[in-house]
Amino acid sequence: MTDNTPLTPRPLHRLADGSPPVMTAAELRRHGVPPAAAHERCRPGGPWQMPLPGVFVLHNGPLTGAETLHAVLRYTGGPQGQAVISGLAALDLHGFTGAPPPAALDRVDVLVPRVRRLRSVGCVRIVRTHRLPEPVPRHGFPVAPVPRALVDAVGRLPDEATVHRLLAEAVRGGHCEPHEILRELARARLPGRPHLTVAVDALVAEGRALAEQRLLTVVHEGGLPVPCWNVGLWLPGGPFLCNVDAYWPERAVAVDIDARAPRQRGGSPDRAETTRRHQTLTGLGVTVVRLTPRGLVDSPGAQADAVRAALRAAGRAPRAGSVVVLPR
Structure with a gap:
């Protein structure tokens, strides 16, 4: 057989329906092309190529990003064969501007x-x-959720600037919340790596700032009274009690945004201490409303309603004990 030997037109008919020009040996066989004929067409100078074992691309030029991913999934047997694209390729499919396209990657x-x-x-x-x-469909490909894809990507990147840029884009772009990334980092046992330490600290600060800005919007758009922002609560002449993100002294209602990453079972000393301080505030008659960054994004109206209900209830309750309010 030579390159001029005519093949069945059925593979070309498949291309006409918009399918990618990427097929496995088994698919070609079903279209009347035996393995020997397919390999013959992949010889140097031939019209086809075989970028991965058993996977054929029905042209001999550079692969597009989509063709690369189709070839990868043909090789792995996904999505029916349980294969999920992750790492930088997944971030590109999720719309990250800081991630290179699949065609530019050495590995997917x-x-x-x-x-x-x-x-x-x-x-x-x-x-x-x-x-x-559980894969997320993106442009027809099974893709890992952003937190998992991000952690798989940054775990292999030695460049701290690139790591920081991707983490910041994930948070600023609204792709996911900081605590979701931190949870994946903990599962992958990556937070202690030197090149991730600075980036993770910046991520926590970024998440805190965004959550505070969202709380400001919730208070304004919800028509709530203006509180004291970012203050510390103390006993008169006594110990520090707790930092809160918002406080209404006339009603003794405090809002605390819980932007920390979820902990493993057993908690942590910091979390236990915060819980103790909040219990102390409750004992002094201060109502503490705990909000989460995700709640501020997904249901801002419900968060405003929760604060409004606390303010109303506090207006009917006995006056709180003396608490000193100072800037954080």
């Missing part, structure tokens, strides 16, 4: 169950996991 990270027998080859980096995430 693909999550597969640990029991699957696949090896990394060519542009595919197989990442076996006990915890395969």
Whole structure:
């Protein structure tokens, strides 16, 4: 057989319906092209190419990003074969401007169950996991959720500036909340790595600032009275009690945004101490309303209603004990 030997037109008919020009040996066989004929067409100078074992691209030019991902999923057997695109390729599909397109990547990270027998080859980096995430459809591809994709990406990046840029885009762009990223970092046991320390600290600060800005919007758009912002509460001449994000002294109502990452079972000394201080405030007659960053994004109206209800209830309650309010 030579390159001039006519092949069945059925593969070309498949291309006409808008399908990508990427097929496995099994798919080609179903279209009447035997493996020997397919390999013959992938010889140097031939019209096809085989970028991955058993995967054929029906042209001989550079692959587009979409063709690269289709080839990767054909090799891994996804999505039916349980394969999820992660890392930088996933971030690009999620719309991150700081992530390079798949065609520019040397490797595409693909999550597969640990029991699957696949090896990394060519542009595919197989990442076996006990915890395969539920894929998010993006442009027709099964993609890891942003927190998981982000952690898989930054765990392999030595450049602190790039890590910081991707983490900041995740938060500023509204792709996910800081605590979701921190939780994934903890699961991957990455927070202690030197090149991530500064970036994670900046992420926490970024999340806190955004949450405070959202609380300001909730108070304004919800028609709530203007509180004292970012203050510390103290006993007169006594110990510090607690920092709060907003405080209405005439009603003794405080709002605390819980922007910390979820802890492992057993909690932490800092969390236990904060809980104790909040209990002390409650004992002094101060109502503490705990809000979360996610709640401020997903249901700002409900957050405003919760604060409004606390203010109304406090107006009917006995006056709180003496608490000194000072700037944080």
